[in-house]
Amino acid sequence: MGDGDVGCDGEWGGEHVARRPRWPQPAAGAGEALTNVKSISLGFGSAAALLHDGTLRMWGFDGYGQIGVGTSGSYHLRPMAVKVITNVASVHLGNMPSFAVRSDGSLWILGKRVERRAGDTRQKPARADAAGAAVA
Numbered sequence: 001m002g003d004g005d006v007g008c009d010g011e012w013g014g015e016h017v018a019r020r021p022r023w024p025q026p027a028a029g030a031g032e033a034l035t036n037v038k039s040i041s042l043g044f045g046s047a048a049a050l051l052h053d054g055t056l057r058m059w060g061f062d063g064y065g066q067i068g069v070g071t072s073g074s075y076h077l078r079p080m081a082v083k084v085i086t087n088v089a090s091v092h093l094g095n096m097p098s099f100a101v102r103s104d105g106s107l108w109i110l111g112k113r114v115e116r117r118a119g120d121t122r123q124k125p126a127r128a129d130a131a132g133a134a135v136a
Helices: none
Strands: 037-042 046-051 056-062 074-082 088-093 097-102 107-111
Touching: 037 088, 046 088
Parallel strands: none
Antiparallel strands: 037 046, 046 056, 056 074, 088 097, 097 107
C-alpha cells in the first residue's frame, strides 16, 4: 500500500465481532485499499476516512445512523460514501452521533441527536445551528 492508502489488520472489537468476518480485510472493496486518505477517525465500532477531495467514507456499526448514509440499525463492512456532505474539513466520531465540519465552518450531525423533532428519523446528516440543534 502507498501513502494515503488504508487497510485493516487485526480484529475489530466489540459485540459485533462474532457476527462479522475476521480481519485482515482491505478497507475498500474486493481486494483494493481505500486511497487518497487525508485522515482517519474511529468511534464506537465505526470508522471514517476523510479523503483529500473533501469527501467522507464511513463504515462499521450504524445502529443510530452515525454512518450518515441514510440507514440505521445495520453494519457496513465496506466504506460507504457520505453523499450529503461535501467539502469536509474534519470528522469526529462518537458513540451515537458523528460530527463533520465543512470547509465553510458549518457543523453537521450524523446519527442520533438529543432533540427530537416531528418527522426526524435521525438517519440523514443534518446541519447544526449555532446552538447545536439540527436544522430541518
